[in-house]
Amino acid sequence: MAEAPEIGTSSADVDxxxxxxxLARVAEAAGEVPxxxxxxxxxxxxxxGWNRPISANDPTAHAEIIALRAAALRxxxxxxxxxxxxxxxxxxxxxxxAMVHARVRRLVYAASDPRxxxxxxxxxxxxxxxxxxxxxxxxxxxxxxxxxxxxxxFARRR
Numbered sequence: 001m002a003e004a005p006e007i008g009t010s011s012a013d014v015d016x017x018x019x020x021x022x023l024a025r026v027a028e029a030a031g032e033v034p035x036x037x038x039x040x041x042x043x044x045x046x047x048x049g050w051n052r053p054i055s056a057n058d059p060t061a062h063a064e065i066i067a068l069r070a071a072a073l074r075x076x077x078x079x080x081x082x083x084x085x086x087x088x089x090x091x092x093x094x095x096x097x098a099m100v101h102a103r104v105r106r107l108v109y110a111a112s113d114p115r116x117x118x119x120x121x122x123x124x125x126x127x128x129x130x131x132x133x134x135x136x137x138x139x140x141x142x143x144x145x146x147x148x149x150x151x152x153x154f155a156r157r158r
Contacts, residue, residue, distance in 0.1 A: 012043070013086070013138065014141060014142065016038055016040055016045070016084070016108070017086050017108065017110060017141045017146075018142070019036075019038050019045065019048070020036040020038050020048075020063075020086045020087055020088050020110075020146075021110075021146055021149070023037065023038070023048055023050040023063065024036035024050060024051075024063070024088045025149070026050045027051040027052070027063065028153055030050075030052070030054075030055055031054060031055075032050065032051040032052060032054055032055065033150070033153065034050075034088070034149050034150060034153050035050065035062065035089045035150075036048070036049070036050045036063050036087070036088050037049050037050070037063035037064045037067040037085060037086060037087040037088070038067060038086045039067045039068065039070075039071040039084070039085050039086075039104070040083060040084045040085075040086065041071075041075070041080075041082055041083045046070075046074050046075055046083065047067040047068065047069070047070035047072070047073075047074060048066075048067050049062075049063045049064070049065070049066025049067035049068075049069075049070060050063050050066070051063050052066065060094065062091075062092065062094065062095050063087060063088075064085060064087055064091055064095035064098065064099065065095060065098055067085065067087075068080065068085075068099070068102055068104075071083065072102070078102065079102065079103050080102040080103060080104050081103050081105065082105055083102075083104050083105055083106075084104070084105060084107070085099060085104050085106070085107050085108070086108045086109070086141075087107070087109045087110070088109070088110045088111065088142075088146040088149070088150075089109065089110065089113055089146065089150065090109045090111065090113040090118070090119050090120070090121055090139065091109065091117070091118055091119060091126075092113070092116045092117070092118055093116070093118040095118070096123070096125035096126050096135075097118075097125055099135055100126060100131050100134075100135060101133075103133050104135055105135065106136045106137065106138070107119060107126055107135050107136070107137040107138070108137070108138045108139075108141050109138075109141070110140070110141055110142045110143045110147070111143050112139060112140075119139065120137075120139065
């Protein structure tokens with residue numbers, strides 16, 4: 001069962017985060033770190049992905065990168081203007097940088113990443129004043145549920 005949305009969080013944010021959580025479970029079933037991402041434009045999912053660096057032998061195969069690539073192919077442009085990226089874990093520096101380059105309008109993430117988060121926890125790449133694009137973001141949407149999935153995954157690996 002999904003937790004109640006935070007104040008200021010729309011039901012659409014929760015619905016799209018639920019899909020990202022489903023994709024995170026796909027990653028977990030494949031033995032990958034359970035992170036899922038979806039990209040939405042005009043209320044429609046245009047790209048989605050889950051972590052695959054191990055299975056793809058590709059250090060860049062993070063959920064967000066896969067979702068960005070899928071959305072760019074579907075929309076036939078590398079500029080993902082007017083899109084929102086939903087992801088179950090705060091993006092790393094690589095993913096945040098890719099989102100800035102793609103001109104994603106908004107980022108919604110669930111669990112914070114105190115070790116590598118690049119939206120606000122460790123770095124603030126998505127809002128960095130030296131960059132030519134800034135991404136609006138909302139954090140904590142379904143944080144408990146997504147965080148529990150990650151904690152459980154790592155507890156089983158120890």
